[in-house]
Amino acid sequence: MIRAGVAALTVAALAAGCAESGTPPKKAHPAPGQELRLHAPPARALDAYARKLGRAHAARAAAAKRWGLTAPPLTAPPPPTRKPRLTTRKGFEVDDHEERGLPPVFTTIPTRHKVVFLTIDDGAEKDPAFLRMMSELKIPYTAFLSDYLVKEDYGYFRKMRDLGVVLNNHTLNHRYLPALSYERQRTEICGMQDVVEKRYGTRPTLFRPPYGNYDEDSLRAAKSCGVKHVPLWNEEVFADRWDYREADCDIHPGDIVLSHFRGKDDGKGTMPDMVRRFMKLVTAKGYAVARLEDYL
Numbered sequence: 001m002i003r004a005g006v007a008a009l010t011v012a013a014l015a016a017g018c019a020e021s022g023t024p025p026k027k028a029h030p031a032p033g034q035e036l037r038l039h040a041p042p043a044r045a046l047d048a049y050a051r052k053l054g055r056a057h058a059a060r061a062a063a064a065k066r067w068g069l070t071a072p073p074l075t076a077p078p079p080p081t082r083k084p085r086l087t088t089r090k091g092f093e094v095d096d097h098e099e100r101g102l103p104p105v106f107t108t109i110p111t112r113h114k115v116v117f118l119t120i121d122d123g124a125e126k127d128p129a130f131l132r133m134m135s136e137l138k139i140p141y142t143a144f145l146s147d148y149l150v151k152e153d154y155g156y157f158r159k160m161r162d163l164g165v166v167l168n169n170h171t172l173n174h175r176y177l178p179a180l181s182y183e184r185q186r187t188e189i190c191g192m193q194d195v196v197e198k199r200y201g202t203r204p205t206l207f208r209p210p211y212g213n214y215d216e217d218s219l220r221a222a223k224s225c226g227v228k229h230v231p232l233w234n235e236e237v238f239a240d241r242w243d244y245r246e247a248d249c250d251i252h253p254g255d256i257v258l259s260h261f262r263g264k265d266d267g268k269g270t271m272p273d274m275v276r277r278f279m280k281l282v283t284a285k286g287y288a289v290a291r292l293e294d295y296l
Helices: 002-021 034-066 128-137 154-162 182-200 216-224 271-284
Strands: 115-122 142-145 166-169 235-237 242-244 256-260
Touching: 034 128, 128 154, 128 271, 142 154, 154 166, 154 182, 166 182, 182 216, 235 271, 256 271
Parallel strands: 115 142, 115 256, 142 166, 235 256
Antiparallel strands: 235 242
16 A cells, blocks of 8 residues: 555646646657666665565554554654744743743643653663563653662663663652752752763653752752753553643643552552553544654
8 A cells, every 4th residue: 555655646746737837748769778867776775665664563553453452653743943932831931930040840842743741750670671672662751760769779760771761760769859048959850860871871851859849949950950841741641541731631632641650569560461452542542642852
């Protein structure tokens, strides 16, 4: 089907070119073999590209079946060349938020495309099956890590990083930040910046406060050690249910979805169970999962 579609597009393009001139084109007289040299390589390239797409789709469909999904994940559109302007969600501001250049706090990325963004917090569960599942299904996600949990197995998250996942800041010890002084908040936030940089080679630009709670000192501290954005979430998915921030109890283009590194000991299912619940709803509603960092 893909090969036929490419051929149809090629024929349509040629027909349109003829219609524009209004008169039949003059007959060309190429040297022997010249016509093949001009037309065969592009045709072969299109055919090879179509075969590549077909193989990729077949592989994703096979992976979906293997991991218990009823349909393969939809493919996200290309990342925007012009990144959306991100502002703090109304009601989430602190005093003089924008005037002081504090990191914006948001729950949704402005976009017209039917995409959502999966983010996973803390680092308690370190399930190898989850890494395999996400890699085979090619589902992008962003991790927000807390050192008191990650330090049990830094290597697990190194494998995650090597698979292309961006590792971000969720503080050292997952404290309720508004109860802490500025200096203690700065230790929690900037200390985790240092851990991620030391262990994984890059300094995060994204920070998510524990429980989604922050105050002016939180954002000042985050800015002081290199944080550019504070993504929260609009929905939360568990192995057995979804929770919604909005009254319509639905997902929307650009929504950020929260989950946690949790297994059977802490929840009602495994990490793959959570992914299956997440993908079932997202795919059924016609949404693809995009990479959060591509929109920032």
